[in-house]
Amino acid sequence: MIQKVASSIANSSIVKNHIVKSATDPKFLARTLLITSVSKDVFAYALRVKNTLNNDEIPKEKKNFTAKMDAATCAATAVTQIGAGFIVSSEKFQSFFTDKLFKSLKDSPKELKNAKAAFNAVSTLVLASIGAKRILTPLFATKIASYNKEQKGEKSGNISLKA
Amino acid sequence: MKVQNNISINNQTNFTGASKLSEKIAKKFAKAGNIGEGTSIACDFLGKAVVVPAVIMLASSEPKENKEFSAFKNPVAAFIQLGLEVPVLMAGSKIVGDLADKGYFDKAKNARKGFSYNEKLQREKFIDTFEKIADKTPKIKEKSKDFLTSIKDGGYTKKAAEDIVEILDGADDKIKTAAIKSFKNFEHAHENKFHLQNRICFVAALLLTPFLCAIENYIHPKIMNKIYEKRAAKNPSKMVKMPNIETFLNHAKGAVPIQNKQGGAL
Numbered sequence: 001m002i003q004k005v006a007s008s009i010a011n012s013s014i015v016k017n018h019i020v021k022s023a024t025d026p027k028f029l030a031r032t033l034l035i036t037s038v039s040k041d042v043f044a045y046a047l048r049v050k051n052t053l054n055n056d057e058i059p060k061e062k063k064n065f066t067a068k069m070d071a072a073t074c075a076a077t078a079v080t081q082i083g084a085g086f087i088v089s090s091e092k093f094q095s096f097f098t099d100k101l102f103k104s105l106k107d108s109p110k111e112l113k114n115a116k117a118a119f120n121a122v123s124t125l126v127l128a129s130i131g132a133k134r135i136l137t138p139l140f141a142t143k144i145a146s147y148n149k150e151q152k153g154e155k156s157g158n159i160s161l162k163a
Numbered sequence: 164m165k166v167q168n169n170i171s172i173n174n175q176t177n178f179t180g181a182s183k184l185s186e187k188i189a190k191k192f193a194k195a196g197n198i199g200e201g202t203s204i205a206c207d208f209l210g211k212a213v214v215v216p217a218v219i220m221l222a223s224s225e226p227k228e229n230k231e232f233s234a235f236k237n238p239v240a241a242f243i244q245l246g247l248e249v250p251v252l253m254a255g256s257k258i259v260g261d262l263a264d265k266g267y268f269d270k271a272k273n274a275r276k277g278f279s280y281n282e283k284l285q286r287e288k289f290i291d292t293f294e295k296i297a298d299k300t301p302k303i304k305e306k307s308k309d310f311l312t313s314i315k316d317g318g319y320t321k322k323a324a325e326d327i328v329e330i331l332d333g334a335d336d337k338i339k340t341a342a343i344k345s346f347k348n349f350e351h352a353h354e355n356k357f358h359l360q361n362r363i364c365f366v367a368a369l370l371l372t373p374f375l376c377a378i379e380n381y382i383h384p385k386i387m388n389k390i391y392e393k394r395a396a397k398n399p400s401k402m403v404k405m406p407n408i409e410t411f412l413n414h415a416k417g418a419v420p421i422q423n424k425q426g427g428a429l
Contacts, residue, residue, distance in 0.1 A: 010268040023354035036365045037203050044372050051380040062232045069233045104186040111193040118195035125206045134210035138218040
């Protein structure tokens with residue numbers, strides 16, 4: 001019974017086409033890895049916000065900043081990663097680098113194809129999940145969280161603690 | 164003139180060095196295979212453990228203690244991920260791979276058309292086809308000893324895909340077509356299985372996320388408290404006495420800065 005369901009899903013046209021395209025289209029593979037990575041992050045950050053707010057062991061003043069930081073990171077990470085990943089995996093961006101980097105493989109089409117496919121996936125992942133997610137996202141998220149805190153401080157008539 | 168020659172030689176050396184490096188990088192990428200969830204997890208770990216804490220500490224204008232609390236959350240999450248998620252996903256991937264090699268995910272109709280997840284079966288079929296061809300063609304048999312051993316012992320590799328083209332170079336078209344077709348089926352089954360493992364691991368990772376977050380949420384404050392306790396024990400003069408909420412509100416309304424123990428504004 002389980003096997004029947006598993007093989008039906010694995011052989012359904014959606015899964016089959018997805019698997020075949022992942023194996024043959026480097027841009028599709030790079031973007032699939034990007035989307036799976038982003039969706040894991042968004043899900044994890046949403047859970048973290050909920051957990052942080054419900055965690056009584058975290059001091060109140062740190063709790064708010066940490067939760068706001070997580071919520072802002074969640075939004076910023078999705079936008080920056082998808083934006084950066086789609087730009088990096090595009091043909092224009094890829095050919096700009098691969099034409100120069102893989103000049104030596106010009107006479108070996110199969111090797112060139114493999115190298116281009118691997119470079120597309122690796123460069124998309126590195127630039128999106130390290131460059132965009134880890135450098136741009138915290139920069140934006142920190143600003144969003146601090147801005148949010150300032151706005152709330154002004155609305156309630158209190159003086160912001162921000163230096 | 165001598166100086167000019169030296170510059171020219173240096174430039175030439177640099178150029179040759181750069182070109183050799185680019186060639187090496189190109190070869191590495193050409194041989195790279197199996198880029199999937201593993202690569203994604205590795206990038207994620209590096210970023211989470213090293214890059215994020217540095218960026219939060221450098222970019223945020225929040226008080227140092229708040230920044231530390233938020234920044235340290237990421238390495239904690241990264242190590243929990245490394246310690247729990249990676250072994251679970253590796254074991255899951257192996258189970259999916261073993262099931263695929265037993266034909267668990269195959270459907271006869273699709274398998275007949277050449278779509279299969281059963282890499283083991285396709286490998287055996289290829290070895291059988293190739294050995295029959297090699298038995299009839301001594302030249303191919305001579306050239307393919309190492310190739311067959313590597314396929315039998317190590318399975319599919321990018322090198323094997325290059326080697327077979329070289330081995331069959333100059334062979335009869337009929338033989339070539341039969342061997343390549345069988346090898347392609349083996350190659351496709353290998354790729355299908357790999358991508359199926361990746362997608363199942365992604366679903367498993369999503370299901371695992373709430374548990375990882377709960378563990379992280381439990382461990383993170385404990386680790387931070389330990390760090391603060393140790394720091395306070397080492398340097399008690401740097402401890403900050405936090406005001407109670409009433410004192411804070413009174414001072415805030417009157418716009419009078421609250422003083423800490425050393426007289427600095429909080």
